[in-house]
Amino acid sequence: MLRIACPWCGARDETEFGYGGEAHVALPADAAQLSDAAWAEYLFMRSNPKGRHRERWVHTHGCRRWFNVVRDTTTERIFAVYLAGSPPAQLPDEPA
């Protein structure tokens, strides 16, 4: 069970949180103009990497706030926690 540091409440057990999938997949502003294929791409396709992943979590049984986490999907190590709406966090193995 992961231990996740909610930016508002501090470190809590994973059972308090809900998972929200990949972060920074914004709702297209011009959805009506998108082709069906482009809309399906937005709706269904996610990067699903083996390794570092920016993802959304919500503190369901706490402050109910959404936030973002950088987690390694293979080691479960959490590298960063940052507020929803912030620009994408740099992945640890990305060049500066």
Next chain:
Amino acid sequence: MSQPKRTDAGGRIDRLRVLRFQFDGRRYQGYCGDTLASALLANDVHLTARSFKYHRPRGILALGAEEPNALVQLEQGAYTEPNVRATQIELYDGLIAHSQNRWPALGFDLGALNDTFSPLLPAGFYYKTFMWPASMWLRYEKAIRRMAGLGRAPCLPDPDRYDRMHAHCDVLVVGAGPAGLSAALSAARSGARVILADEQTEAGGQLLWERYDIDGHPAMAWVASVMAELAAAPEVRILARTLVSGYYDHNFVVACQRFDSPRSSAHAPRQRLWKIRAREVVLATGAVERALVFPDNDRPGIMLAGAVRGYLNRFGVTAGSRVVIATVGDDGYRTALDLASAGVAIAAVLDLRVRAAGFLPQQARARGIEVLTGQRIVATGGRMRVSAVRVQPFAGGTIREIACDLVAMSGGWIPTVHLFSQARGRLRFDARAGAFVPGEAMQPVRCAGSVQAAWLLHEALAQGFAAGGAAAQACGLEPARALELPQVSEPEATAADVALAHRGERASRRKQFVDFQADVTLADVGLAAREGYDAIEHLKRYTTAGMGVDQGKMGNANVVALLADARGEAAGTIGMSTFRPPYQPVSFSAIAGMDAGELFDPVRRTPMHEWHRRHGAVFEDAGQWKRACYYPRAGETLHASVQRECLAVRRGVGMLDASTLGKIDIQGPDAAEFLERIYCNPVRSLAPGRCRYGLMLKQDGMVFDDGVIARLAETHFLLTTTTGGAARVAAWLEEWLQTEWPMLKTYCTPVTEQYAQVAVSGPHSVELLAPLCSVDIRAMPFMSVRTGYVAGIGARIFRLSFAGGLGYEIAVPADRGYELWTTLMGAGERFDIAPYGTEAMHVLRAEKGFIIVGQETDGTVSPIDLGLDRLVRSDKFFIGQRSLARPDARRADRRQLVGLLTENPHEVLAEGTQLVAAPCTLARVAAEPVPMLGYVTSSYFSPSCGRSIALALVEAGVARIGQTLHAPLATRCVKVTLTAPRFVGDSDEVLHG
């Protein structure tokens, strides 16, 4: 009642406290401090089990958790627990245990025919023989499961209490042997918060039975002094009888603590599950001894050498009176010397190595013990108990038979790396030790002692001190000062040759067991390798090696070594199968803890619940809510009650407790804009004081939830949701507000529990309510809301009805709900008011064709499919809009909501009944499948229509209205006509039927 195999003195048992127990109906005695295994051995009982597959007689092999044979059924009736290792059961007075997997008796077991016919039962036999044809497997499986069995699960509710604790610490030390104790001590002296968990009743690990001196005194004196210091330290928690079974992510560790033996008071828990979050972990989990592979190496009386020594030194039990010892290293000599000191005859020590030099072999020879080097066991005799072994030099030569009643074998040691591996740590093959040891760690964890193949006591102590100190430092603590390693006197060790352990006799036709619990032999491993199952994970599944309840704690090492041989590769190159939690089975009761029975799930009751109960309501579960389903009068059936309640609503007045409806309060300058995006209906145009039915879609355009949007003021809305959807919808709104539209100034507050709500429905509802209301409810238009007083209680009055027809819903603060309900019931008496439940509500809404989300929808149904496209605005953005614009959303052959009328008006189809084009029965369909065109979503007998009505989702259903379809049942078929999904009109006139 003597204990013939008990020594006169010695051992960590209390000879003044005699405990009585029963095994397989026979009465025995043991001492306080015994395990069931040691007490049985004290009574010269070796035969304790039948093996899993061949039903071979088996005895106690080991000393602890690694025991593969002696699994027993502990206790009886509701207290019974299957598959418990006799080596881990702390003896208590009155204990009752039974052997397992034998019929009719342990001494005479018909299942042993499997052994006789075993050439017919090679590895993979079940797969090869029974998996085809599949239908036959179903028949064989039962018989096979009965034969290849373990214990029986209890069939009565568990009467004991189980407990759970969450704990946090700086350093968790697993294992209280020499390495664990020194780790705990150095961490504690650094000021760390320490938890020390050990599965035994007392600390010491191998020091409980090995004869070492520490600082010039017997080792247990050192253990006592360390434990005294730890017990006095305020930040140290010592958990005895606590087995760590799971090591999960982020140093989350689960352990199970036993209190059941000896059975404690009725109020105390039997077991406690510990959920520990540790900043740092030190694993001092030790090692288990490796068995030797030789023909018929599983007879009762053939034991691990370390176990024999352990039973002698810890429990004062001599497991035999004439002993043959077979060893690949020093350990056999240790056992020989200790037994000889206790007066037990040593028939011979077989050293499989060619040379046996060094201190301990010399000691053995000096005591007059015969040492045979370069020899091994080629056969054993004795069915229920070993009676002799035949030995032969590896080089060949004469076979000599040696009579004995105990064989103590030692094939070296296997580090207990399970927890390290569970923690995703990599394993590394240590060629010197001939075993897998912890490699790179993936979590903050350190290992110390024999888990790292540090076999010598002074090494274990040093590693423990270092690991405990480093763990404390990693927590930001200063290393402890004045920490001196204790001085140990240890004889010089010789190197064990563990490669000799698994050799076996290739030519022998006798069984040579590798995994005792799963009954896997040397020949099985060879066969699997020859048939191409030569990757470790394949071999495991093909032979079932390592798949017993012990997960191959003892057997895996030899299996892996044999497989490497079969592939002609060096030991350690083919890897090890992955260890997964739990290290040892944990009972469901311990996992459930207090979350059982009434505490399993919270129960939510409405403020009016007590009234419903007193008036005979039958309740149904709606999520966690208890809802009144119907209110039968004396002698009334469900059907009669529901018909009466429905007619009361259609002809007079009825009252429903609608408090469970989800309610969400939305406020803020952007509330209207926000809801405009959430609902597919228009919201901004809704005037204050008005209500609208609203549909929420998911992004894929499918219906997610529905309810009423009430605009209380320009910037204030109240939404209702389905009873089950309240939390889901609130979370959905928050998600959009926080992650996509944080710029919208809106607050969402779930208020479901804050309001009690009553639906007053039927033609007399207005006459009933008007005199009680502070506002003129006759003037309220359909779908409107007013704030005022009802019977003196501040209320929101809604003019709307889910039952159709005239109706109002009154919402008051929850603590006034009971008062409102009883007042209205009293005032309604002269209208012959009837309370109605959810079942009548379902019938009433179905008559009007109103959907229930989750009944008419299943996540694949769009508003278009439901015929609700008139609600959907195409000129605005809302969630789901883009998906509804796909051509597929308007495909003519999508399943669409229709009404169904059965040919026979009294036929009420079961919900879920499937619909097809031509008449047929389910039996026919099973033989010749036909396309399913749709299925029944709701089905009732409608008293207003005087006949059955149903709703269904049918392919191209709207175009088929007026046509007939068929509903195949088991032996007959029901003809149905498709209609519009509405059976009772606006002025309650019957539309169909």
